[in-house]
Amino acid sequence: MSVPISSLRTCCAALNSFARVGFTAKIWICPLCFQRNHFPPHYHAVSETNLPCELYWSGCLELVSLGLVLESLL
Ligand SMILES: [Zn+2]
Numbered sequence: 001m002s003v004p005i006s007s008l009r010t011c012c013a014a015l016n017s018f019a020r021v022g023f024t025a026k027i028w029i030c031p032l033c034f035q036r037n038h039f040p041p042h043y044h045a046v047s048e049t050n051l052p053c054e055l056y057w058s059g060c061l062e063l064v065s066l067g068l069v070l071e072s073l074l
Helices: 068-073
Strands: 020-022 027-029 036-038
Touching: none
Parallel strands: none
Antiparallel strands: 020 027, 027 036
């Protein structure tokens, strides 16, 4: 299990296969709020040929909350 990469500053959406990615700038754009987000340092090797698993469409996306995000929305 990995911690979802999210756009915490605006909508809390997690990195997913609908995000637009700037491989040169190492950023992803949230498809919901259009916020630009930098990949975390351990994603430094992201490229068009080395996609993180979050960017693959699998037909199903299941995220398990750690409780912090949901608590802040209630
Ligand atoms: Zn967003």
